[in-house]
Amino acid sequence: MQAVETLKEKFSESILNESICAGQTTVQVKKESLVDLLLFLKSDFNFRKLIDLTAVDYIKETKVLYWLENPTTLERIRIIVSVMRGEKLPSVIELWPGANWYERELFDMFGVGFLGHPDLKRILMPDHWVGHPMRRDYALGEEPVEFKYGVKPKCPSEIIPHVK
Amino acid sequence: MGMNQKEKTPFLVAPLGKLVNWMRANSMWPAQFGLACCAIEMMSTAGSRYDMARFGMEVFRASPRQSDVMIVAGRLSQKMAPVLKTVYDQMLEPKWIVAMGDCSSTGGIYNNYAVVPVDRVVPKVDVYIAGCPPRPEALLNGLIELQKKVKADDNLFGWHAGG
């Protein structure tokens, strides 16, 4: 994709890798140049629409993903940023005001802090809740269920165990 | 009068007790507490095919102070549980509560940190209706069971919650 080639020239020291998998282009960047890169994509290459902002937790680090779309050429690109536990990311609220709630959800569920966010507080869990539920080391909170009378109660997720 | 709350209705006013129970059972006003998918089935039950109005229950009051029964339709999350308790406390006695659907009765298919069954928030649930979501006929069956329970009540002067 032409945008990716230009990105590689302009931000060459920030781009960690780029790949295409099943037709979806992905670029992994360092968090310091995230906002500049997104602003460049938005203004020069017309990737004006943000589709989604989410994260995947791998216990020591969290990968935050941004999907952008160019509404005229209908191309989609994905930007991945990797954050260690306890570090903070710059916020993209100036580019898309709607990212406010998405970043609050990431803070609530994953514990990712955002610099420059006006009101970073919990959105889905109650305000006094301790812990970040979507992290992989946060327990699901299952209770054993007695499915059949007289049989030892078991947790539903252990009935079909996890098999690699 | 000696208001011991566990006393049965005195013999001479028993027909009056039956009349009061009949009136209470046939015109219960539900408080609107539709949360999730079961609320849509509750709305279908109030529609024209499975008519809830023939049992006297089509008047869904928004204010809890004007209603008799609260049908908790849907999954109760951690943030919503204190709200349920507040709204339930505002209802005037005699009041009944119906847990509609699997999620409010037991937690349903969600066995995790976020869903709370209704009987951990409220002192006593009167009718549990199973189903995910329960068919409108199942909801009507549950409400008829509630009517039977109200008509069989033999404690005219001392109704209190949890008893």
Added chain:
Amino acid sequence: MLNDLADDIMELNLGPQHPSTHGVLRLKLKLNGEYVVSAEPVIGYLHTGIEKECESRTYTQVFTLVDRIDYLSGPAEEQAFAGAVEKLMALEVPERAQTIRVLLLELSRIASHLVWVGTSALELNMSSVYMYAFAEREKILDLFEEMSGARMFPSCWRIGGLAYDTPVGFEEQVRKFLKHFPEMWKDLDALLTDNYVWRTRLEGVAIIDKQRCEDYLCTGPVLRGAGVPYDIRKVYPYLTYKDYSFDIPTRPQGDAFARYEVRMEEMKESASLIEQALNKLKPGPVIVDNRKVALPPRRELVRSMEAVIHQFKLVSEGLHPPVGDFYNCVESSRGELGCYVVSDGSNKPYRVRVRSPSFPHVEVLKEALVGHLLSDVVVGIASVDPILGDVDR
């Protein structure tokens, strides 16, 4: 002192339990007289932890969980998840399964828009529209019950196709429904579109124009009501939507009435799509033939030992997609519904993320409701069609 009273701001809490039938949304309103000065939506009252729960279920078990996120369009959610896993495993779904999936998706779109019309009219005290809309919806729920046994959540999607074929006589029943649907549509249209009260209450309320849509990530009827002809079925076609001919209704004004007109037109387009799907139905298999993905047919279990072993493995362990991730998007009745699946090669997904269309639509209310009267707040919330199960997951 009296002059200070004139500028007094009153805080009103439109709490999670309220007369508007659109779910447990809380709005913290600041009012100056009757005019809204600021509106802050508070969500989280229906958070069920579905995304975390999906990480401890196998791929086939996730269908029942993901169904109940957007509880008015269960088929769209199932299609989003199934499409993501099928792309990840590079499976080719048979054509009959794709046609039946399109049919069920469009039926659920009509059902969802009927609920929207019924409940929005009920909030403006037009309860006859509510009765008509729900009576029509009962016919669609009967069709779902014929197909799968459940009224609202036909969990008949499987990875690679459908769990079972349509029953005998299903096509005639769908044609019977389609024969009477245009009259019912005309009834609803006659009751609402030229109704003086409906128009005055909806026109000019909660204007979400093109720039606001882009800033706040809005999609679906909200975007099409602002004049942008963007529909995932045309732009990134999935299933066999390339072979169908349908229009994308848009309106330029961006207010609540524009969104109402877009949704009514979409119901007509969906009826035409269902008719085209019925004409395209041809006999054939309904699930992919790969024994590592789909259960073998029952008659093979009597004859073949490998079939028994495959059945045992699939039921007691589940299928194993390759390592990777994929984001699949689908046009649900509310907007772009996306499902991002990360697989680590085991029998349970590593992460399932559902990009819900109603989440940004509730966020945009904090700008769209400012300056309106208090009675317009209810109309404004109803016009963006939020489903709180979708917002909170």
